[in-house]
Amino acid sequence: MIFNEKIECINKEELRQIQSKRLKELAQRVCDNSLFYKKRFSDLGITPKDIKSIDDITKLPFTEKDNLRDNYPFNIFSQPLEDIREIHVSSGTTGNPVVAGYSQEDLDLWADVIARSLCCAGAVPGDMIQVAYGYGLFTGGLGLHYGSLKLGLTVIPCSSGQTKRQLKILKDFKPRILACTPSYALYMAEIAKESGFDFNDSSWEIGIFGAEPWSEAIRKEIEKAWGISALDIYGLSEIIGPGVACECHLKKGLHIPADVFYPEVIDLKTSKPVLPGESGELVLTPITKMGMPLIRYRTRDIVSIDYSRCECGRTSPRISKILGRTDDMIIVRGINVFPSQIEEVLLAIEGTQPHYQLIVEREKNGLDKLEVLVELKDSFFSDEVKSLQHFENRISKEIESVLSIGVKIRLVEPKTIERSEGKSKRVIDKRNL
Amino acid sequence: MKIIQVSVFLENKKGRIHDAVHVLGAANVNIKALTIAENEEFGVLRMVLDNPKDGVAALKKAGFVASITDIVAVEVDDRPGGLAKVLKILDENNINLEYMYAFVEKTASNAIVVFRFDDADKAINVLTENNIRILGKKDIQAF
Numbered sequence: 001m002i003f004n005e006k007i008e009c010i011n012k013e014e015l016r017q018i019q020s021k022r023l024k025e026l027a028q029r030v031c032d033n034s035l036f037y038k039k040r041f042s043d044l045g046i047t048p049k050d051i052k053s054i055d056d057i058t059k060l061p062f063t064e065k066d067n068l069r070d071n072y073p074f075n076i077f078s079q080p081l082e083d084i085r086e087i088h089v090s091s092g093t094t095g096n097p098v099v100a101g102y103s104q105e106d107l108d109l110w111a112d113v114i115a116r117s118l119c120c121a122g123a124v125p126g127d128m129i130q131v132a133y134g135y136g137l138f139t140g141g142l143g144l145h146y147g148s149l150k151l152g153l154t155v156i157p158c159s160s161g162q163t164k165r166q167l168k169i170l171k172d173f174k175p176r177i178l179a180c181t182p183s184y185a186l187y188m189a190e191i192a193k194e195s196g197f198d199f200n201d202s203s204w205e206i207g208i209f210g211a212e213p214w215s216e217a218i219r220k221e222i223e224k225a226w227g228i229s230a231l232d233i234y235g236l237s238e239i240i241g242p243g244v245a246c247e248c249h250l251k252k253g254l255h256i257p258a259d260v261f262y263p264e265v266i267d268l269k270t271s272k273p274v275l276p277g278e279s280g281e282l283v284l285t286p287i288t289k290m291g292m293p294l295i296r297y298r299t300r301d302i303v304s305i306d307y308s309r310c311e312c313g314r315t316s317p318r319i320s321k322i323l324g325r326t327d328d329m330i331i332v333r334g335i336n337v338f339p340s341q342i343e344e345v346l347l348a349i350e351g352t353q354p355h356y357q358l359i360v361e362r363e364k365n366g367l368d369k370l371e372v373l374v375e376l377k378d379s380f381f382s383d384e385v386k387s388l389q390h391f392e393n394r395i396s397k398e399i400e401s402v403l404s405i406g407v408k409i410r411l412v413e414p415k416t417i418e419r420s421e422g423k424s425k426r427v428i429d430k431r432n433l
Numbered sequence: 434m435k436i437i438q439v440s441v442f443l444e445n446k447k448g449r450i451h452d453a454v455h456v457l458g459a460a461n462v463n464i465k466a467l468t469i470a471e472n473e474e475f476g477v478l479r480m481v482l483d484n485p486k487d488g489v490a491a492l493k494k495a496g497f498v499a500s501i502t503d504i505v506a507v508e509v510d511d512r513p514g515g516l517a518k519v520l521k522i523l524d525e526n527n528i529n530l531e532y533m534y535a536f537v538e539k540t541a542s543n544a545i546v547v548f549r550f551d552d553a554d555k556a557i558n559v560l561t562e563n564n565i566r567i568l569g570k571k572d573i574q575a576f
Contacts, residue, residue: 376442381498383440383477383549384531385470410474413444415496 003119003151004112007259008314012307015315018259019054022287027051027060030293033078036071037295057262057285062271062296065098068238072096079103079291089137090237090336100139100237103291107146110240113257114147117246120255120314121231122206123177125152130173130204132166132180132188133211135159138334139241140211144179147243153177160184163191174203181334182214182222182230186366189225204228210235210242212331212368213322215431219251221366232321238297239284245319253306253318260288263317264296265305268326279304281326282319300326328427330360332368335405339426342372345398350377357417362431371408372399375417434569435503435553437485441478442498445471453478453497460491465573466547468534479534481506481547483574504547505556506536506573508566511544519546519565526559528552540572 002008010018027048030037040061041047050059068076073096077084084101102110123129129148133140141159148155156175158166166188169175178185185207192199204226210233222230234254235242244261245254256263264283267274274280282299302324307317330337339358346354355375363369372395380391392409399407418425443449450469457464457480466481482488485501492499509515523530529551536545545568550556557567 376498378493378498378500381440381442381500383438383479383500383502385472385475385477388442388475388477389472411442412475413442413449413496414498416444 001119001124002313003116005313008116008255008257008316010259010315012315015259016054019262019287020052022259023054023057023262023285024048024051026285026287026289026293026295029290030078030295034076034293036067036076037078054262057264057296058273060295062283062298063294064298065238065300068098068294069096073099074101076294077101077292084291086142088139088142088237088241090139098238100241101291102240105288105290106240106292109260109288110143110243111146111150113240113243113260114143115151116255116257117233117243118147118151118153118177118208120246120248120312121177121208121233122229122249123148123151123153126154127177128154128156128173128175129177129179130156130158130166130169130175132158132160132178132184133242134161134334138211139235139237140179140181140334143235143241143243144208163188164195167192167195167197170203171197171201176203177206177208178204178226178228179208179233181211182209182218183212183333183362183366183368185209185222185230186218186225189222190365199227202226202228207231208233208246211334215321218362218366234319234322236299236301238294239286239299240289244284248310248312248314250310250312252310253320255310255314255316255318258317260286262287263305263319265303265319268302274304276307277304279320279323298326300329302326330358330427330429332360332370333405335403337370337403337405341402342399345402346374346395349395349398350380352377355414355417355419356426357428358426359428360431368431369408370405371410372396373410373412373417375414376411377414434505434557434567436481436506436547436568436570436573438502438504438547438549439480439482439485439488439492440500440502441480441492443469443476443478445474445476450478452495453492456491456495456497457482457488460487462488462491465538466534466536466545468532470532481536481573502549503553504549505553505560506545506547506568507560508540508543508568509546511539511542515544516546519560522559522563522565523548523556526555528556528559540568 031048085104086102088100089097131144135141207228207230219230231247233246235244245256262285265280282301282303301322303319309315357373359371361369396409463483470477531549533548
């Protein structure tokens with residue numbers, strides 16, 4: 001089923017017209033209402049009148065994650081705070097987190113794009129969905145919730161965690177759809193095995209997984225473990241949260257609702273568009289957003305794009321799975337981790353520039369493990385093993401309080417972390433993403 | 434009379450102990466006693482050297498994290514109950530012992546055990562009062 005056939009199967013010319021009209025309105029809207037964009041446009045000598053069609057989007061400046069942090073918490077909003085209905089927060093690199101504000105129109109848009117995603121994945125009204133994404137400041141839980149309501153599904157708002165209860169609900173309620181992070185789906189399979197869960201009792205047929213990058217190998221593993229079709233949903237809270245793009249049952253790229261989220265894929269060096277099929281940074285403009293619309297937001301995610309019509313009938317462009325990042329952010333158990341956050345903690349403890357390295361591995365149970373190697377300095381060395389262990393514990397506690405995920409600290413000898421141009425190589429990602 | 438122990442941080446990797454003692458050998462520093470404390474990932478190699486100053490310098494130059502600690506070398510009767518006698522004295526005087534290890538070499542009929550105390554001076558006083566012989570730098574070098 002296609003949720004909005006008229007728009008999802010629209011021909012290219014009609015889509016362009018809609019995009020052009022919406023971009024013109026957007027330029028006017030941010031110029032009139034957002035303190036940040038008003039200044040940005042005037043600094044660059046651009047006026048909304050310069051935007052005559054969607055092609056003129058390249059005249060507009062990019063928006064970077066730093067712009068959001070610098071305008072913390074609300075200065076980038078395009079509506080007064082009393083018209084903002086909901087606020088979500090995701091972790092930033094250092095200092096201020098990234099705040100996303102949703103007007104009522106934006107919440108409606110969010111529900112709409114997730115309803116499209118759910119249909120894309122094979123859901124039909126009346127299905128029961130187990131939402132095992134976290135509910136709260138993280139966009140996963142509530143996003144899937146709103147979209148499920150919009151489509152007419154029966155929602156079980158399990159949130160993440162309490163795995164045995166999740167399994168009991170699966171067995172007793174018989175939901176057809178599961179939505180969570182891919183690593184949690186694998187973790188649940190592990191717990192199910194350990195606790196003697198009869199997999200014949202699983203009613204899940206479709207899994208909608210996102211919030212962290214995952215590979216085809218992980219897809220196969222999840223599909224085999226649960227006997228489901230596992231589909232990738234993509235999103236970021238700056239744009240709307242999940243629902244920015246989602247795979248259809250054919251699994252040939254993630255459909256992006258280009259009538260509301262205008263995608264560009266640009267070359268990292270020249271910032272010019274790359275050819276379809278070539279990889280580059282995904283840049284998104286949510287052209288209908290009201291509360292916190294962004295212009296040409298640089299996602300830092302590397303993808304390729306395919307504009308051809310999909311065999312499922314949808315004409316919406318499709319992006320590839322995330323091929324990489326332009327920065328050194330890693331996502332561990334759904335949490336954004338920037339090496340600089342760890343660097344700050346180490347700097348505060350040691351008082352000098354630390355040499356460290358993050359190693360991310362996916363354990364057999366599907367959970368990601370984050371290990372931080374720290375080169376030991378003379379001043380922190382002790383002849384007693386327990387003092388060194390205390391030192392490790394102190395670092396791990398402080399990092400955990402910043403990241404909200406557990407980390408393992410490993411002290412290593414000086415100059416053993418590989419350096420390039422004098423700097424340590426910050427991240428070793430051993431996950432097969 | 435305290436003597437100096439040299440401690441070296443070693444990752445639990447193949448060949449690292451060899452690397453460390455090779456550095457000492459090349460600097461013409463002799464190891465008089467040694468022990469290793471370890472957990473799964475790292476170890477601390479503790480040594481009594483005939484020339485701790487040169488030893489530390491050579492290790493640091495080779496990129497090791499090394500430090501020195503004051504320890505006490507004690508002569509212990511080399512017969513059943515010899516060590517127990519010393520430990521009883523320490524226990525009765527509430528002296529905290531962090532760790533200890535033995536020398537391979539002996540003085541006449543006595544064994545030598547090195548102790549790391551949280552309060553070395555107090556330990557030396559108590560042991561001396563109880564007629565336990567403490568060895569000095571010269572004694573160590575003389576072996």
